[in-house]
Amino acid sequence: MPGLLAAVDRFNDAHPWDHNAHYHRWLLEQLPARVDRALDVGCGTGDLVRALAGRAAEVVGVDADPRVVDLARAATGRCPGVSFRVADAAEELPEGPFDVVTCVAVLHHLPFAPALERMRDRLAPGGTLLVLGVHEPSQFTDHLLGAAAVPANLAVGWARGRRPRPEAMTARTAPAAMTLPEIAREAGRILPGVRLRRHLFWRHSLLWRAEG
Incomplete structure (x- = not known):
């Protein structure tokens, strides 16, 4: 098994693709067609911010890395209603x-409860909070989906071919420390009625709508 995993890592290095960006379309499908204001927490190079700009009058992207924020601004140019800020x-x-707060593959880098509470508190009445996250595998379903993701990951990488690593994938990463049951328990306490869903490619989502 270690030899197989090492071979998969070598393949991924040669055929890199952004697992988080893969879900951007799905994320947008969960959101209202038009909103006034949107916030993307941990925006990276701004791919999701630019996608949100198609349906929001104002979009703010925040990231703790000043270099990444500079890249996001350069890639976006003068896009009406879009701004980026350096913020932890x-x-x-x-x-x-x-009206919308999104957070993609960032929450596991932060103190879970305080960060989730802070995002919740930024929502307008009736607003939507949508988190795409990673978790520590702990259940049979986690390992089953993880095994299914390996050939799918190789197939997507092969179809995309060899290419430079996307700039969005150069940010620092950290392993997930919380299991899905732990995330479900803590998120349910902070966001009553939150919808948690497993996804392929080692991801889960949290979807919550504030009372209007």
Whole structure:
């Protein structure tokens, strides 16, 4: 098994693709068609921010890495209603309210409960909070989906061919520390009625709508 995993890692290095960006379309499908204000927490190079700009009058992207924020601004150019800020989501977020708050593969880098509470508190009445996250595998279903993801991951990488590693994939990464049951328990306490869903490619989502 270690030899197989090492071979998969070598293949991924030669055929890199962004597992988080793979879910951007699905994320957008969960959101209202038109909103006034949207916030993307941990925006990276701004791919999701630019996608949100198609349905929001104002989109703010925040990231703790000044270099990445500069890249996001350069890639976006002068896009009406779009702005980027350097901010550590563990300590601060722009003032709300926002109709949509998104957070993709960032929450496991932060103190879970305080960060989730901070994002919740930035929502307008009736607003939507949508998190795409990673978790520590602990259940049979986790391992089953993980095994299914390996050939699917190789197939997508092969179809895309050899290419440079996307800039969005150069940010620092950290392993997930919480299992899905732990995330479900803590998220349910902070966001009553939150919908948790497993996804392929080692991801899960949290979807919650504030009372209107």
